[in-house]
Amino acid sequence: MRTIGVFDSGVGGVSVLKEVLRKFPADNIIYFGDSLHAPYGEKEIDEIRSLCLKVSDFLVYEKKVDALVIACNTATGAAMDTMQKRYGIPVVGVVENGAAEGVKYTHNKNIGVIATPATIKMDLYKKSIAKIDSSIKTYSVKCPLFVGMIEKGWEDTLENDELIKSYLNEFSVEIDTLILGCTH
Known part of the structure; x- marks a missing residue:
């Protein structure tokens, strides 16, 4: 064992x-x-x-x-x-599996990643996705305010919905797959 x-x-x-x-x-x-x-x-x-x-x-x-x-x-x-x-x-770790799932589901080859500032800074998903399929474009958005939202206990509120929408609106292209990289 x-x-x-x-x-x-x-x-x-x-x-x-x-x-x-x-x-x-x-x-x-x-x-x-x-x-x-x-x-x-x-x-x-x-x-x-x-x-x-x-x-x-x-x-x-x-x-x-x-x-x-x-x-x-x-x-x-x-x-x-x-x-x-x-x-x-x-x-x-968990990045390769998340990247592989993103690659599996994208049709337009535009994958979005939302994650912590550190995860985005390291380009973890961009690098992992490129190893699988270099033709896929990866777009990343830092989501530092997710920490507070998650720590308070997730609730379906207008305020939380607006925060999520504000981050998703930062994507400059149409993504068809979104990876929630991490919140903390």
């Missing part, structure tokens, strides 16, 4: 955790939500990497996990390569 560590910059990774539990029902799963340092999405890349390494060191060296799943887009971009080199275990 393996032990798989799943971590996120908060509690948003619970959706990833559910999928890990579904795919690996016989394994031990440890979930670490770093709410103390959330949100990661507005921090500098070096600080995010440092936070990720503290969490992953704990999971690898203290909890003895056999694999790590980074359930955070921002953390995937900031630290996955470093973590893959640092530990002798599988380390996977």
Whole structure:
């Protein structure tokens, strides 16, 4: 029986955790939500990497996990390569799967990405999508105000609808696929 560590910059990774539990029902799963340092999405890349390494060191060296799943887009971009080199275990993130799904569903080859400022700054989805299909154009919008909206507990309100519409109106072309990269 393996032990798989799943971590996120908060509690948003619970959706990833559910999928890990579904795919690996016989394994031990440890979930670490770093709410103390959330949100990661507005921090500098070096600080995010440092936070990720503290969490992953704990999971690898203290909890003895056999694999790590980074359930955070921002953390995937900031630290996955470093973590893959640092530990002798599988380390996977969430960006490649999101990019692959976006590529699968686009018809006009214009994909929109809404995410944290850090995720957009690293061009994570643009790079991942280009590896799959270089003819696809990726357009990104930073959504820093999603943090407050999500932290207050998602509610279907006029104010939230207007915030979402304001971000979506920033796309200068017609996209037919939208990737919600991350909120924190």
